[in-house]
Amino acid sequence: MSKTIIISNRLPLQVSIENNDLDVTPSVGGLATGLKSFHKDGDSIWIGWPGLVEEEIPSNLKDEVQKKAKEENCVALHLNSAEIDGFYYGFSNRTIWPLFHYFMEYTESDDDYWRYYKQVNQKYADEILKHYEKGDVIWVHDYQLLLVPNMVREKAPDAIIGFFNHIPFPSYEVFRTLPWRDEVLKGVLGADLIGFHTYDYERHFLSSVSRILRHQVDFNEITLPDRIVKVDSFPMGIDYKKFEQAALDHFESTSADQSELQKRLDHHLEATPDAKMILSIDRLDYTKGIAHRIRAYEYFLDKNPEYIEKVRLVMLAVPSRSNVPQYRRLKREVDELVGRINGKFSTVSWTPIWYFYRSMPFENLIDLYTTCDIALLTPIRDGMNLVAKEYIATRTDKTGVLILSEMAGAAHEMNEALIINPNNFEQVSEALKTAFEMPKEEQIERNKMLQKRLRRYSVEKWAEDFMKSLRSTKENRDSFKSI
Ligand code: ADP
Ligand code: G6P
Numbered sequence: 001m002s003k004t005i006i007i008s009n010r011l012p013l014q015v016s017i018e019n020n021d022l023d024v025t026p027s028v029g030g031l032a033t034g035l036k037s038f039h040k041d042g043d044s045i046w047i048g049w050p051g052l053v054e055e056e057i058p059s060n061l062k063d064e065v066q067k068k069a070k071e072e073n074c075v076a077l078h079l080n081s082a083e084i085d086g087f088y089y090g091f092s093n094r095t096i097w098p099l100f101h102y103f104m105e106y107t108e109s110d111d112d113y114w115r116y117y118k119q120v121n122q123k124y125a126d127e128i129l130k131h132y133e134k135g136d137v138i139w140v141h142d143y144q145l146l147l148v149p150n151m152v153r154e155k156a157p158d159a160i161i162g163f164f165n166h167i168p169f170p171s172y173e174v175f176r177t178l179p180w181r182d183e184v185l186k187g188v189l190g191a192d193l194i195g196f197h198t199y200d201y202e203r204h205f206l207s208s209v210s211r212i213l214r215h216q217v218d219f220n221e222i223t224l225p226d227r228i229v230k231v232d233s234f235p236m237g238i239d240y241k242k243f244e245q246a247a248l249d250h251f252e253s254t255s256a257d258q259s260e261l262q263k264r265l266d267h268h269l270e271a272t273p274d275a276k277m278i279l280s281i282d283r284l285d286y287t288k289g290i291a292h293r294i295r296a297y298e299y300f301l302d303k304n305p306e307y308i309e310k311v312r313l314v315m316l317a318v319p320s321r322s323n324v325p326q327y328r329r330l331k332r333e334v335d336e337l338v339g340r341i342n343g344k345f346s347t348v349s350w351t352p353i354w355y356f357y358r359s360m361p362f363e364n365l366i367d368l369y370t371t372c373d374i375a376l377l378t379p380i381r382d383g384m385n386l387v388a389k390e391y392i393a394t395r396t397d398k399t400g401v402l403i404l405s406e407m408a409g410a411a412h413e414m415n416e417a418l419i420i421n422p423n424n425f426e427q428v429s430e431a432l433k434t435a436f437e438m439p440k441e442e443q444i445e446r447n448k449m450l451q452k453r454l455r456r457y458s459v460e461k462w463a464e465d466f467m468k469s470l471r472s473t474k475e476n477r478d479s480f481k482s483i
Helices: 030-041 059-071 081-100 111-131 148-155 181-188 199-213 240-252 260-271 290-303 325-345 362-371 386-394 409-413 425-437 440-456 459-481
Strands: 004-010 013-018 021-026 044-049 074-076 137-141 160-164 193-196 216-218 221-223 228-233 276-283 311-318 353-357 374-377 401-405 418-420
Touching: 004 030, 004 111, 013 059, 021 030, 021 059, 030 044, 030 386, 030 459, 044 111, 059 074, 081 111, 111 148, 137 148, 137 459, 148 160, 148 181, 160 459, 181 199, 193 199, 193 459, 199 216, 199 228, 228 459, 240 362, 240 386, 260 276, 260 362, 276 290, 276 362, 276 386, 290 311, 290 325, 290 425, 325 353, 362 386, 374 386, 374 425, 386 401, 386 409, 386 440, 401 409, 401 425, 401 440, 418 425
Parallel strands: 004 044, 004 137, 044 074, 137 160, 160 193, 193 228, 276 311, 276 374, 311 353, 374 401, 401 418
Antiparallel strands: 013 021, 216 221, 221 228
């Protein structure tokens, strides 16, 4: 029976070793959390990196890692420290990630990084080919593996290959600055179907293909000498039922079941019943606009002192890619900003920002989503932003206000949120005031529409649409051959 082979750099499970023992936790990030539901329900295997440095895995534990992965229908592909430096921290996160998010000043062009990127992409392609059987569908994910589709195509010309990019695709004027732009485009074009979160990313990609490689592009189809490649947008959804159910369970749980975090949140609510809590959750990444957000919050408190002691920003940042200098710098900047603003505004009974720098279990995420009155998400650039969707899905009584950056892919589908430009502090500050004063009926009205849409375009529907479209490319290919 044919299966789907999913490939992404990061597996949905993150393995670490403590005291010669394995610790398995869920991976953070939209790709892993979103795709996990599709993988769980279907007949698929998932190839990826479990997050370990190969040389640091004791030999007696290597099989154990593979066993843990297998329990979740995953295959662990190990990376050694040179590959992690050159491929992961190097080309993926010092070249492609900043460039595709329009941070050109952070983008490095290094031949060694490129060499490792090719080498590790080939390693992934070879691993796929070990598992591939005729009739299988191969689904490659994200910017770390842009060369994999063509590497697989070279060895398995008839394979059905899909590629989905979870981050933005930048405009041609930005993409063209990449020294290896031709090779990268040719790599992706090994796929039969290429998917993006939004129509804008799709348009940018098509424009680069037509201007750089000079292929014929008609509407959303690219004609290669031997095949047609289809490009389309598929905005990724969330496992809506999972978040809704988790919120319902949360409200039904007794106080004995409550987490320490929830107790602290409740304590704050009891002490200041007319105060509001603003939530932000992200990986600590410069694309997420975390420093902008804190500065905009300071601007808001400066301009509106009547909100002092009436508001609290609960900010959860998950450690991410801390070997890359910009991430370390951002960590220092955020620490300083939080310290400065808490120092500037705190009173004996109140601190304006609660800052958590760590990953949290799912239950705590639900505590935060369900307790906070406002979600303030201000990315400077973001492929999608699933946190925005998760927040709305957990608001089972339909109250709550989402303030969302127009630079997030999710903003295209979430018009009923308060949409802001994260660089405009005045606008963010005004949105916070509007959120504070928004009548419950209006909140419910807005969230009703958002929930209806999110429920319909869930992650299951996203995967189903992509797969349906991918399978149909096979028929197109057969008819192309017969012309
Ligand atoms: P990105 O993919 O860039 O990290 P998204 O907002 O699309 O951004 O996805 C982030 C995902 O990671 C969400 O599904 C969210 O629930 C999850 N997540 C974020 N912070 C945490 C955390 N502290 N602990 C666990 N999961 C988290
Ligand atoms: C984003 C990317 C994913 C990545 C995730 C976490 O969601 O699109 O590909 O896995 O961030 O980043 P990390 O570098 O920890 O895998």
